Amino acid sequence: MNRFEGTKVLLTGGGSGIGRATALRLAAEGAAVFAVDLSGAGLAETAAASCGPGRIATRVADVADEDAVVDAVRAAADELGGLDVLVNVAGIHRTTPIDRLTVADLHQLFTVNAVGTALYCREALPLLPDRTGVVVNVASSAAAHGNPYMTAYAASKGAVLGFSLSLAAEVAHRGIRVVPVSPGSVATPLAGPHVLPPGLDVSYFGRIRSPFGAAEPEQIAGVIAFAASRDAGYLTGAELRVDGGSHI
Ligand code: NAD
DSSP, X not given: OOTTTTOEEEEEOTTSHHHHHHHHHHHHTTOEEEEEESOHHHHHHHHHHOOOSSEEEEEEOOTTOHHHHHHHHHXXXXXXXXXXXXXXXXXXXXXXXXXGOOHHHHHHHIIIIIIHHHHHHHXXXXXXXXXXXXXXXXXXXXXXXXXXXXXXXHHHXXXXXXXXXXXXXXXXXXXXXXXXXXXXXXOSTTSSGGGSOTTOOGGGGGGGOOTTOSBOHHHHHHHHHHHHSGGGTTOOSOOEEESTTTTO
């Protein structure tokens, strides 16, 4: 099914995990994807894994660098001949107990997760077409459900969620949809006990586990693809929580 034939997609975080799975899924359904990431090796792996019928172009760029964002959006529009869909997936995770939280941690998490998302939206929105343009921003179920040691990460993802809902209201008059997608626990390099600083109790990971286990990145990519598709034409300003029933 070529749901995205002729659709031009700019996607961040395409070098790993959910972003890679989403780039591959959209290209498999016919999209032309311009994938951005910090990791050139990750992007090369993503591009090599694509079987079409769409295509994946890549660019190394830091979502936290304003000039690099401006350049990347311009390059994407030049390469693809316009833009229809923006998908913000790039993100970082830190787990820190509150007594060890630093301003540097907070700045880094907010700059990459929230400011990066906001900058891509600011730069891409003027290029998105009225009535059919779509923005999908990956937040996290951590924005709405408490998890120990995740205060700063959760706050940065809460910022992504709130930003996305207000943006949906602001651009609705153009018929542009904005959909925040909030995954629960996903099996990617970003998640897992290895992200914990030494000496912390890791048993809390059991509390955020879905009865279905951790998601595969492809299961989140499928929901992002739905949100970006015409099937979701009446969906905007509403969070899609994809956490495998972690909180039922
Ligand atoms: P991942 O680490 O596999 O992928 C994240 C990608 O973002 C990497 O390729 C990384 O290089 C890129 N990236 C990081 N900082 C960047 C920057 N400054 N500029 C450009 N690219 C940058 O992780 P993932 O699990 O696929 O995470 C994707 C998104 O999903 C993140 O926003 C994350 O917060 C969110 N998320 C993940 C989970 C999970 O359990 N894995 C749960 C909820 C939300």
